[in-house]
Amino acid sequence: MKGTIISVTILLAIGATCCLLLYNRAGPFSPGTSLSLSLGLDAAAATVVSATASSATPSSSFTSTSPSAAVTTTTAPITPSATVLNSIAQQLATMPATTATYLSVNGADMTGQDMTVTGDTGTPTTSQGTYGPAGCTAACNSNAGCVASVYSPSTKTCWIKSGLTPTGITGNADRVLQIPDKGATGFPKNNYNYPGNDTVAMPLPSAADCSTLCQALPWSKCQGSTYDSNAGTCHIKAPASNITAANNMVSWAKAYIPAYG
Known part of the structure; x- marks a missing residue:
């Protein structure tokens, strides 16, 4: 019996000593606290996590600039040099002139409004023997x-x-009237006539x-227009209206x- 009391006393002493040590390391013991807390591991783990988070975010001295603080750069206009301007002028001067496409009316002449051909010595406005x-x-x-x-x-x-x-246009078998083509189009109607309203009437070789x-x-x-095939006469019309059937007439609208x- 005496030995049992001694053994219990020793165990109680050891237990009290262990509790005192644990109290000093991790605070007072309470039911439900995990063993890791009693060993002080939670505090150590929290210290490690805090240290890791601090090292993962490196410090930087860079300061972002807001849009309102952006620097605006103004580029001065470029003025071409005299050499460049002279070069452009020379290129423009050597470019071919835009040429018109001409319509040829065989057998038609027009008197008056003659011009002197540049560089020509004709009298007063003709150039003899050198043109097609x-x-x-x-x-x-x-x-x-x-x-x-x-x-x-x-x-x-x-x-x-x-x-x-138009009123100066006349028929002449030895003339070809050449007029710039402005893109007008139309369609012929055989054996039809536009009666009256002639602005020009003259002989021409074809419809x-x-x-x-x-x-x-x-x-x-x-x-x-209406062309009289029997008489070989061209009738220019303005307006061209009241079209009627007529043999040997070719009308064009x-x-x-x-x-x-």
């Missing part, structure tokens, strides 16, 4: 203000014109020449183009 039809239109293109030309196949003479006067002449004239001067004039 294409050369005549080229002369018109190269002289500012030229709107039409007349070419003589027999004498190879070219007249360039500063204006186009095609008659409609070509109408195509080249302004809308106010020609809205259609111009499609209206607002910008054509």
